[in-house]
Amino acid sequence: MSFRFSHVLHLFFILSFSFSILAHNEQDPTTKIMEDFSGYPIHEPQFSASTSFSVDTENLQLQIDELSRYSDTPAPSVTRILYSEKDVLARRFIKNIMASSGLSVREDAVGNIFGRWDGREPELTAVATGSHIDAIPYSGKYDGVVGVLGAIEAINVLRRSDFKPKRALEVIMFTSEEPTRFGISCLGSRLLAGNDALANALKGTVDGQSISFFDAARSAGYATDQDDLSSVFLKKGSYSAFIELHIEQGPLLEDEGIPIGVITAIAAPASIKVDFEGNGGHAGAVLMPYRNDAGLAAAELALAVEKHVLESGSIDTVGTIGILELHPGAINSIPSKSHLEIDTRDIDEKRRNSVIEKIHQSAITIAKNRNVTLSEFKIVNQDPPALSDASIVKAMEAASKELNLNHKLMISRAYHDSLFMARVSPMGMIFIPCYKGYSHKPEEFSTTGDIANGVKVLALTLAKLSLA
Ligand code: GLV
Ligand code: MN
Ligand code: MN
Numbered sequence: 001m002s003f004r005f006s007h008v009l010h011l012f013f014i015l016s017f018s019f020s021i022l023a024h025n026e027q028d029p030t031t032k033i034m035e036d037f038s039g040y041p042i043h044e045p046q047f048s049a050s051t052s053f054s055v056d057t058e059n060l061q062l063q064i065d066e067l068s069r070y071s072d073t074p075a076p077s078v079t080r081i082l083y084s085e086k087d088v089l090a091r092r093f094i095k096n097i098m099a100s101s102g103l104s105v106r107e108d109a110v111g112n113i114f115g116r117w118d119g120r121e122p123e124l125t126a127v128a129t130g131s132h133i134d135a136i137p138y139s140g141k142y143d144g145v146v147g148v149l150g151a152i153e154a155i156n157v158l159r160r161s162d163f164k165p166k167r168a169l170e171v172i173m174f175t176s177e178e179p180t181r182f183g184i185s186c187l188g189s190r191l192l193a194g195n196d197a198l199a200n201a202l203k204g205t206v207d208g209q210s211i212s213f214f215d216a217a218r219s220a221g222y223a224t225d226q227d228d229l230s231s232v233f234l235k236k237g238s239y240s241a242f243i244e245l246h247i248e249q250g251p252l253l254e255d256e257g258i259p260i261g262v263i264t265a266i267a268a269p270a271s272i273k274v275d276f277e278g279n280g281g282h283a284g285a286v287l288m289p290y291r292n293d294a295g296l297a298a299a300e301l302a303l304a305v306e307k308h309v310l311e312s313g314s315i316d317t318v319g320t321i322g323i324l325e326l327h328p329g330a331i332n333s334i335p336s337k338s339h340l341e342i343d344t345r346d347i348d349e350k351r352r353n354s355v356i357e358k359i360h361q362s363a364i365t366i367a368k369n370r371n372v373t374l375s376e377f378k379i380v381n382q383d384p385p386a387l388s389d390a391s392i393v394k395a396m397e398a399a400s401k402e403l404n405l406n407h408k409l410m411i412s413r414a415y416h417d418s419l420f421m422a423r424v425s426p427m428g429m430i431f432i433p434c435y436k437g438y439s440h441k442p443e444e445f446s447t448t449g450d451i452a453n454g455v456k457v458l459a460l461t462l463a464k465l466s467l468a
Contacts, residue, residue, distance in 0.1 A: 052161050053403070053459060055153060055452040063149045064451075067093060067133065068141035077442040080135040082176040082187070083111075083220035090133055091220075094148060094173050101152050102159065103171060108232045111175040111222045112188040117155055119168040119466060125240045127165075127465045128425070129154065129458060130172030132188075132417060136180050140444025142434065146451055147245040148173050154245075154459035165466040167240060174417040179271065181207050181216070183341075183380055189417035193424050194233040203227055239425040241392055241465045244418045245458045246429060247446050251437030252410060259453045260407035261431030262396045266422075267316070268349045268385040269415045270356055272342040274301060274363055275376040280328070280336025292371045295326045295335030300370070304362035305342055308355050317351060318413070319344040319359075347411055349384050356382065386419045392428030392465070399460035405453055414439070430457050 070090035073079040080086050095113060098105045103115030116126065131147025151171045158165070175188030182205050184190070190198055205213040217223040248254075253261050278292035302321045309319035323341035342359065346352035360377055367374035393409070400407040410431065412418075418427050432454035435445040 053157050053456045054160060055157055055455045057448040057452045060149060060153045060451065060455070061448050063097065064141055064145055067145055067149065071135070073138055076140070077138040078135040078141050079137045079139070080133065081137075082134055082178075082181040083216040083222075087134060088220050091173070094133060097149070097152055098171060101156055103152070103155065107222070108192075109223045109226060109229055110188055110191055110217060110232055111220060112192060112232065113173040115152065115155075115171040115173075117165060117169045119165040121166050122168070124167045125238060126168035126170045127462055128170040128172055128239045128242045128421075129244065129462060130170075130174060130242075130417070131244050131246060132174045132177030134176050134178045134180070136178045136440055138442060139440045140438070140442055142247045142444050142446050143249065143439055144177055144246070146247055146432070146446065146454065150245050150451060150455045151458065154455050154462060157455060157459040158463055163463055165463075167466045167468075169462055169466055170239070172417075177417055179380075182213055183271075183273070185269070185271070185381065185415060186417050186420050188232075189420035191229055191232040192234045193420040194236075196230070199229040199232075202229065234424050236424045239421075240468070241389070241428070242418065242421040242425040243392060243396070243428045243430065243458060243461055243465070244416055244421075245454045246412075246414075246416060246431060247434040247439065247444070248431040248437065249414045249434065249439035253408070253431060253433035254435065254437065256408070258408050259405045259433065259450060260396075260400045260457055261410045262388075262393055262400065262407050263412050263418075263429035263431060264388050264393060264409050265347065266386045266412040266415060266419045266429070267345050267347045268352050268383055269343070269345045269419075270352060270382040271380045272344070272356065272359065273376060273378045273380055274298070274340045274342065274374070276301075276338045276367060276372045277375045278334070278336055278370070278372040281334045283332040283334055286334060291334055293334050294338040294372050297366050297370045297372045298324055298326070298335075298338035298340050300366045301340060301359070301363055304366070305344070305359055308358040308362070309344065312346070312351050312355055314346070314348070314351060316348065316413075317344075317346045317355060319355065345413065345415075347385060347413075353382070383415070383419060386422035386427060388422075388428045389426030391468075392426055392461070395461050395464045395468075396428055396430055396457065399457045399464065403453075403456050403460060405457060407457075428461070430454055430461070 068078050070086040071078045095105050098115035105115050107113050129151040132144035177186050179185040202213045276294040276297040278294035305319045309317050320343045325339040326335040327337035363374050363377050418429050421427050432450045438444050
């Protein structure tokens with residue numbers, strides 16, 4: 001008897017803290033009386049996370065495919081740039097899906113979109129989840145998208161399971177995680193985290209076509225009557241938790257055959273803009289000793305970046321020159337101007353900063369030796385890393401276990417909106433495998449099964465945190 005009693009109590013404990021949350025509809029009145037009398041459940045509730053969570057994978061895949069068609073480049077590539085016509089249409093698509101999942105939808109002045117499912121206790125802060133849908137030129141259809149459409153599907157999963165949230169659940173679609181148009185990564189989440197310097201800088205920010213940030217935002221229907229973006233800022237503690245579901249963008253989960261990555265930290269990113277100016281001139285007539293070639297200065301700096309990164313001695317230090325432009329860009333003209341954009345990251349912030357310092361010194365030396373001017377060396381962002389919250393890591397691990405899904409703890413080398421949400425809320429991230437780790441290219445791919453696993457872990461983690 002005592003064994004049975006402790007067994008039932010144990011069951012009750014598990015169910016009340018994880019899954020009886022998902023109330024079963026009707027209860028047999030006899031059972032009810034017996035339960036009231038004995039003080040513990042007589043029958044095992046019918047609900048169990050692993051059996052009753054059903055992800056509508058077919059519909060989710062259809063939505064992912066449909067969203068990918070809002071693109072400025074042909075399939076299978078996706079290009080969706082902030083506030084472009086395709087971005088505006090894609091935003092409408094997301095808002096419609098949020099609304100048809102019963103979420104109340106609102107947008108802020110820069111177009112962060114929020115879909116809310118109210119909780120039973122309105123005075124409690126909400127639990128949030130979300131990601132982005134903008135896509136860098138010629139990229140794929142899963143980066144960010146899985147964390148937005150997958151989050152809405154996680155809400156649907158919970159609704160189908162009769163779950164009633166205690167804390168509200170909110171899905172966020174962040175504006176411009178990618179830096180493509182205005183050179184600023186995670187623009188929406190940086191602002192949400194409260195950033196006066198960025199809000200001010202945006203007043204003078206233009207894109208490559210000299211369109212101002214505010215004109216672009218207004219053309220998409222945002223920031224219509226204001227240049228003051230402080231309304232976007234969230235107060236610290238606005239959410240009790242934030243969780244982002246994302247494809248890994250690296251090969252580890254697929255290589256190791258593990259369906260779920262539980263993220264413990266996000267590496268520290270930085271980006272730098274550099275301009276060199278020289279005299280230019282005729283490619284045949286100006287002899288080599290008389291040149292001040294801004295293009296070669298850029299080429300030399302690109303190799304210096306690689307050298308400094310490799311000399312850090314750590315595999316975790318990386319550096320990329322993803323943009324290299326020469327002016328006037330004619331085969332028979334010595335470049336009179338060059339422009340580079342450098343991305344460098346590390347899990348160790350100090351080591352990353354020392355690489356930045358070395359890159360700066362190299363730029364100065366190269367300009368001097370080549371008799372060109374270093375007209376700009378601008379550190380656009382130099383962000384610290386972010387740590388996941390221990391209790392959210394625990395909840396994600398527990399959810400994976402309850403769903404019988406293997407998981408591993410890992411770090412994110414890519415940055416995400418979570419890096420900035422961590423400044424205003426306890427944060428966690430869930431990774432799923434993607435084909436060969438491909439990302440930021442059209443070959444990016446995750447199976448519907450892997451996406452469904454991520455959605456289930458997200459749904460169960462949200463359920464747990466909603467009740468916390
Ligand atoms: C995000 O897109 C990143 O570049 O890490
Ligand atoms: Mn990306
Ligand atoms: Mn992303």
